[in-house]
Amino acid sequence: MRIITWNINSVRARLHLAEQLIEEAKPDILCLQEIKCTNDQFPAKAFEEAGYPFQAVRGFKAYHGVATLSKFPLSDPYTLMHSTIDDGRHIAANAEIPQAGSVAIDNYYIPAGGDIPDREQNDKFGHKLDFIDAMTNHFTDKKGEDKRILVGDLNIAPLENDVWSHKQVSKVVSHTPIEVEVFTKLQHALPWVDAMRQIIPASEKLYSWWSYRARDWRASNRGRRLDHVWITENLSPKLKAIKVLDHVRDWEKTSDHAPVQADFEL
DNA sequence: ATGGTCGACTTTCGA
Numbered sequence: 001m002r003i004i005t006w007n008i009n010s011v012r013a014r015l016h017l018a019e020q021l022i023e024e025a026k027p028d029i030l031c032l033q034e035i036k037c038t039n040d041q042f043p044a045k046a047f048e049e050a051g052y053p054f055q056a057v058r059g060f061k062a063y064h065g066v067a068t069l070s071k072f073p074l075s076d077p078y079t080l081m082h083s084t085i086d087d088g089r090h091i092a093a094n095a096e097i098p099q100a101g102s103v104a105i106d107n108y109y110i111p112a113g114g115d116i117p118d119r120e121q122n123d124k125f126g127h128k129l130d131f132i133d134a135m136t137n138h139f140t141d142k143k144g145e146d147k148r149i150l151v152g153d154l155n156i157a158p159l160e161n162d163v164w165s166h167k168q169v170s171k172v173v174s175h176t177p178i179e180v181e182v183f184t185k186l187q188h189a190l191p192w193v194d195a196m197r198q199i200i201p202a203s204e205k206l207y208s209w210w211s212y213r214a215r216d217w218r219a220s221n222r223g224r225r226l227d228h229v230w231i232t233e234n235l236s237p238k239l240k241a242i243k244v245l246d247h248v249r250d251w252e253k254t255s256d257h258a259p260v261q262a263d264f265e266l
Numbered sequence: 267a268t269g270g271t272c273g274a275c276t277t278t279c280g281a
Binding site: 009012061112211 | 270273275276279281
C-alpha cells in the first residue's frame with residue numbers, strides 16, 4: 001500500500017502536476033493539502049478518471065482545504081473543527097484495504113502561524129498552538145487496536161536535522177521551542193510513530209519544503225521538514241520505505257512542498 | 267542588509 005501526502009498549493013493551478021505524480025508514483029491513497037478551492041470547485045471527475053473514485057474532500061474558499069483520494073473505498077468521512085475559526089484543515093476517513101482491513105487516514109493542514117512567534121503579538125501563532133492542543137485532546141486515549149495513519153502539512157519541523165540551521169531557524173515560526181514542545185506532546189498523545197524518521201535516521205538532514213524565494217532552491221538548500229507521515233505502533237513493522245519526492249520540486253510551476261511517499265506491506 | 271515568490275481574488279492576504 002502506497003500513500004503520498006502533498007501540499008499542492010492550489011489543486012486547480014496544478015491539476016496536471018497531480019496527474020503526473022499519479023502516473024509516475026501510482027499511489028493507492030493521495031492526500032492533498034492547500035487545495036485552495038471549495039468542494040464544488042474540486043476537480044473530482046479528473047481524479048476519478050485518474051483511478052481515484054473514492055474521495056473525501058474538505059474544501060474552503062480561496063484558502064487551505066484538504067482532500068483524500070483513494071483507490072480503495074473510503075468509509076465514514078468526517079472533518080473536525082479545532083477552533084471557532086471556520087476552516088478546511090482536516091478530513092478523516094477509513095480506507096478499506098482488501099485483505100488488510102480498515103486503516104484510519106487523518107489528513108491535516110495545521111495553520112502556518114504567521115511571522116511572529118508570540119501569541120500576544122500574533123493571533124495566528126496562538127491559533128496554531130491552540131489547534132495543536134485540540135488535536136492532542138482529540139487523540140489522547142484513542143490508543144487501541146486500530147491501524148491509523150496521520151499525514152499532512154503539519155507546518156512544524158521538530159528535529160534539529162529537520163531544518164537547514166537549527167540555530168538560525170529556532171527563531172522562525174515552524175521550529176521555535178514552544179512549537180516543538182506542543183508538537184512533541186501531540187506526537188506522544190496516541191502515541192504516533194514518526195514514519196519518516198523510522199526509515200531515515202535523525203542524524204541525516206531531511207526536508208520536504210523549500211521556499212519559492214530562493215534563487216536556486218537546491219543550491220541554497222535551506223529546507224524544512226514540514227510535511228509528515230505518522231503511524232500507529234502496529235503499523236511500524238509494516239512500513240517498508242519512505243521517500244521525499246524532491247524531483248517534483250523541480251517541476252515547472254510546482255508547489256513549494258515536495259510530496260512524501262510511504263510504502264507499507266500490510 | 268534584508269529581500270526574495272507564489273495563488274486566489276482582491277486592490278491584499280495567507281503562505
